[in-house]
Amino acid sequence: MTSTANADHDVTGSADSAVPADADHRDVLVDVRGVKVHFPIRKGVIFDKTIGYVYAVDGVDLQIRRGETYGLVGESGCGKSTLGRAILNLEPPTEGSVTFDGVDIASLKGEELRRKRQDIQMVFQDPMSSLDPRQSVESLLLEGLKAHGLIENDAAANQRLRELLAAVGLPPAALKKYPHEFSGGQRQRIGIARALSVNPKLIVADEPVSALDVSVQAQVINLLEDLQEEFGLTYLVVAHDLAVVRHISDRVGVMYLGALAEEAPAADLYARPLHPYTRALLSAVPVPDPVIEDQRERILLTGDLPSPANPPTGCRFHTRCPWRQPTRCDTERPVLRTVELPGVPKDHRVACHWAEQIESGELRPHEVEAIAVEQTAGVLAPDSPIIGPTSIGEIG
Amino acid sequence: MSQTTSYASTSDAARHGDEPLLQVRDLKVTFKRQGEEPFVAVDGIDFDVRPGQTVGLVGESGCGKSVTSLAIMGLLPKRGNRVEGEVLFNGTDLLKLSDSDMRDRRGQELAMIFQDPLSSLNPVVPVGLQVAEVLERHKGMSRKAAMVVAREMLDKVGIPDPDRRLKDYPHQMSGGMRQRALIAIALACEPRLLIADEPTTALDVTIQAQILTLLKDLVRETGTALIMITHDLGVVAGLCDEVNVLYAGRIVERAERHPLFEQPRHPYTNGLLESIPKLEVGRGERLNPIPGSVADNLPWTSACAFAPRCLNALEVCREQTPQLEMDFGRALRCFNPVEVAR
Numbered sequence: 090m091t092s093t094a095n096a097d098h099d100v101t102g103s104a105d106s107a108v109p110a111d112a113d114h115r116d117v118l119v120d121v122r123g124v125k126v127h128f129p130i131r132k133g134v135i136f137d138k139t140i141g142y143v144y145a146v147d148g149v150d151l152q153i154r155r156g157e158t159y160g161l162v163g164e165s166g167c168g169k170s171t172l173g174r175a176i177l178n179l180e181p182p183t184e185g186s187v188t189f190d191g192v193d194i195a196s197l198k199g200e201e202l203r204r205k206r207q208d209i210q211m212v213f214q215d216p217m218s219s220l221d222p223r224q225s226v227e228s229l230l231l232e233g234l235k236a237h238g239l240i241e242n243d244a245a246a247n248q249r250l251r252e253l254l255a256a257v258g259l260p261p262a263a264l265k266k267y268p269h270e271f272s273g274g275q276r277q278r279i280g281i282a283r284a285l286s287v288n289p290k291l292i293v294a295d296e297p298v299s300a301l302d303v304s305v306q307a308q309v310i311n312l313l314e315d316l317q318e319e320f321g322l323t324y325l326v327v328a329h330d331l332a333v334v335r336h337i338s339d340r341v342g343v344m345y346l347g348a349l350a351e352e353a354p355a356a357d358l359y360a361r362p363l364h365p366y367t368r369a370l371l372s373a374v375p376v377p378d379p380v381i382e383d384q385r386e387r388i389l390l391t392g393d394l395p396s397p398a399n400p401p402t403g404c405r406f407h408t409r410c411p412w413r414q415p416t417r418c419d420t421e422r423p424v425l426r427t428v429e430l431p432g433v434p435k436d437h438r439v440a441c442h443w444a445e446q447i448e449s450g451e452l453r454p455h456e457v458e459a460i461a462v463e464q465t466a467g468v469l470a471p472d473s474p475i476i477g478p479t480s481i482g483e484i485g
Numbered sequence: 486m487s488q489t490t491s492y493a494s495t496s497d498a499a500r501h502g503d504e505p506l507l508q509v510r511d512l513k514v515t516f517k518r519q520g521e522e523p524f525v526a527v528d529g530i531d532f533d534v535r536p537g538q539t540v541g542l543v544g545e546s547g548c549g550k551s552v553t554s555l556a557i558m559g560l561l562p563k564r565g566n567r568v569e570g571e572v573l574f575n576g577t578d579l580l581k582l583s584d585s586d587m588r589d590r591r592g593q594e595l596a597m598i599f600q601d602p603l604s605s606l607n608p609v610v611p612v613g614l615q616v617a618e619v620l621e622r623h624k625g626m627s628r629k630a631a632m633v634v635a636r637e638m639l640d641k642v643g644i645p646d647p648d649r650r651l652k653d654y655p656h657q658m659s660g661g662m663r664q665r666a667l668i669a670i671a672l673a674c675e676p677r678l679l680i681a682d683e684p685t686t687a688l689d690v691t692i693q694a695q696i697l698t699l700l701k702d703l704v705r706e707t708g709t710a711l712i713m714i715t716h717d718l719g720v721v722a723g724l725c726d727e728v729n730v731l732y733a734g735r736i737v738e739r740a741e742r743h744p745l746f747e748q749p750r751h752p753y754t755n756g757l758l759e760s761i762p763k764l765e766v767g768r769g770e771r772l773n774p775i776p777g778s779v780a781d782n783l784p785w786t787s788a789c790a791f792a793p794r795c796l797n798a799l800e801v802c803r804e805q806t807p808q809l810e811m812d813f814g815r816a817l818r819c820f821n822p823v824e825v826a827r
């Protein structure tokens with residue numbers, strides 16, 4: 090019933106055909122080409138045999154332009170964080186290349202690599218686990234400055250620290266305190282200040298607000314937007330919350346099982362989702378308005394998300410797609426492409442064979458048989474999926 | 486498969502007439518560790534649940550939602566806390582029952598599902614058997630008869646291929662399937678009250694939609710009353726007949742869902758709704774966060790806890806405790822409520 094990829098796993102999202110024709114190359118800060126990140130699954134204590142791979146990222150092309158916010162959404166385990174890490178070369182791609190500011194980052198070594206690292210900083214989901222609890226805020230902030238030789242003297246350092254705290258809305262008194270003395274939102278501000286300290290060009294923010302309560306989440310979203318304007322930053326924001334991504338992004342990429350299903354300017358994507366998965370995702374978001382909730386047309390997907398260790402053949406989404414067709418869907422992997430539809434801009438791209446026919450209503454959705462997916466041992470997203478506040482009560 | 490689904494389960498029976506199934510009266514839970522100041526996690530909570538009704542408890546992390554539900558279920562740790570007030574279930578005070586009486590009721594008359602199904606399922610027992618065991622214990626069924634019902638339950642909660650899945654261990658299932666299995670266990674004995682504590686928070690949004698639809702269908706079908714605990718106002722908007730908004734251990738506003746969302750009166754409820762990013766609003770439109778954090782709260786004993794963060798605060802708010810008062814069919818704890826419609 091589910092056809093799965095064969096062992097040699099020969100799928101190519103064809104890198105060249107996916108390049109948007111009108112992208113001005115001088116404007117591109119990050120250029121991701123055909124990137125794949127495959128993690129070996131090992132078994133056996135003595136022989137340590139590789140018995141398969143997790144296809145965490147499996148053929149992604151995307152460009153991030155200077156000064157924009159690129160939002161990456163998708164469900165847990167779809168490869169968002171891994172892609173973010175691959176862009177920083179923290180997870181060297183199995184295949185493909187990442188060019189940052191005109192330089193292939195895989196080619197960098199030693200001093201050069203260190204200098205480039207300064208240009209790309211990361212902000213994490215859980216500020217507590219990313220900040221060393223034994224260091225004061227002052228020493229946390231000085232760390233990066235020192236490592237990159239950005240301190241001339243004490244007076245300058247002091248000045249810089251105050252600027253950073255002011256930028257993220259913390260009082261100067263915060264310098265002498267330790268991470269545990271702050272609330273979640275304040276810790277996230279410290280994390281952001283630390284990323285800012287070395288004057289980066291790009292900030293990769295992985296679920297920057299998903300551990301925060303909504304009231305505080307809004308503070309951090311506003312802060313990120315203000316800082317972008319003030320310092321001309323470029324952002325890659327990875328998040329599972331579609332409303333957050335909509336709010337913060339210029340362009341959005343929707344990921345499903347290691348690849349982009351759709352990419353578009355934020356407003357276009359939300360007004361007119363073309364990929365069946367994007368449609369389902371958007372229709373599933375609960376909206377805080379009973380009037381809307383009572384009338385909503387929901388596309389309920391059946392069954393589990395397939396395992397990234399055993400992704401379906403052809404279109405990754407075909408096992409759950411309500412528009413799946415008897416031809417092409419399970420045999421031919423769709424490429425991210427532009428569509429000829431009135432009112433759809435060139436930079437709205439979708440990886441579905443039937444996007445036009447679905448949009449015109451020529452193809453109608455149908456029932457899908459639910460499939461439960463056996464969980465592969467040891468294949469869990471490393472940071473997943475503590476989403477939203479958890480509390481001590483849950484342990485009871 | 487496309488379908489119009491609102492999760493709301495409001496049946497007429499739930500709205501009118503019926504005596505409350507559950508009456509929580511002045512519930513207070515205080516934690517005390519040696520050498521530490523006592524900490525009041527739940528500070529005098531009152532609410533009712535009628536048969537077949539879905540009641541929401543919403544609020545941010547740490548406001549006391551889980552402690553409230555654990556207190557109702559008698560699941561708080563034996564030591565280190567004090568529970569006061571009354572939890573009347575069909576007129577019987579659950580807080581006065583012996584441990585063994587309470588254990589009999591749990592699983593049979595009241596059941597609970599949690600955010601993390603893995604920690605509430607037994608890792609070394611196949612899920613089918615876990616459903617069957619509940620039926621054996623509470624309904625006195627034979628293993629054989631219980632397994633037949635267990636299979637039906639797995640099917641009913643939408644687990645594909647139930648014959649095979651009966652033998653699966655929890656770790657072999659996805660998060661969504663585990664939550665379904667937990668719902669099957671919770672509903673096996675047709676309890677009259679189900680408490681769901683953030684049942685979809687750890688799940689992806691498409692799986693969340695499946696689980697919420699399932700819960701809605703099941704409570705409607707079986708007439709089970711549901712207490713839905715969540716921090717997500719979107720979930721509440723689609724699911725609950727009545728909503729209680731909690732702040733720092735107290736209910737600050739209670740209303741039916743339509744009036745609550747149309748015109749939130751408490752500044753905290755209003756602030757929460759204002760700070761949520763909306764799907765239809767894009768870049769350039771700033772969010773309106775609630776300033777500060779819960780670390781700024783004042784003690785309820787001599788003030789409104791929310792005063793330091795409240796845009797409507799008056800002088801009196803820092804000097805006196807606002808009481809929960811009825812105001813045109815809604816309960817409100819505020820000296821200076823929001824007047825205008827949003």
Ligand SMILES: Nc1ncnc2c1ncn2[C@@H]1O[C@H](COP(=O)(O)OP(=O)(O)OP(=O)(O)O)[C@@H](O)[C@H]1O
Binds near residue numbers: 165169469471
């Ligand atoms: N170091 C690793 N070894 C093995 N598998 C890994 C590793 N890192 C990630 N994976 C797998 O790769 C897939 C993608 O992981 P990733 O964390 O990038 O997903 P994600 O979309 O960011 O998930 P989430 O939203 O839960 O954070 C997952 O199936 C995960 O289990």
Ligand SMILES: Nc1ncnc2c1ncn2[C@@H]1O[C@H](COP(=O)(O)OP(=O)(O)O)[C@@H](O)[C@H]1O
Binds near residue numbers: 483526548553
């Ligand atoms: N066993 C415990 N000991 C001490 N404090 C506790 C315990 N359980 C919960 N608390 C505290 O009670 C408050 C309310 O917790 P909880 O009900 O879990 O919040 P939530 O609304 O997020 O579910 C929190 O401040 C929490 O830290």
Ligand code: SF4
Binds near residue numbers: 364405414418
């Ligand atoms: S290619 Fe086929 S299976 Fe994939 S999204 Fe389009 S219609 Fe669905």
Ligand code: SF4
Binds near residue numbers: 751791795798
């Ligand atoms: S009582 Fe005062 S401080 Fe508290 S919510 Fe109402 S107006 Fe605000």
Ligand SMILES: [Mg+2]
Binds near residue numbers: 169296472473
């Ligand atoms: Mg992640």
Ligand SMILES: [Mg+2]
Binds near residue numbers: 480482550551683
């Ligand atoms: Mg909780």
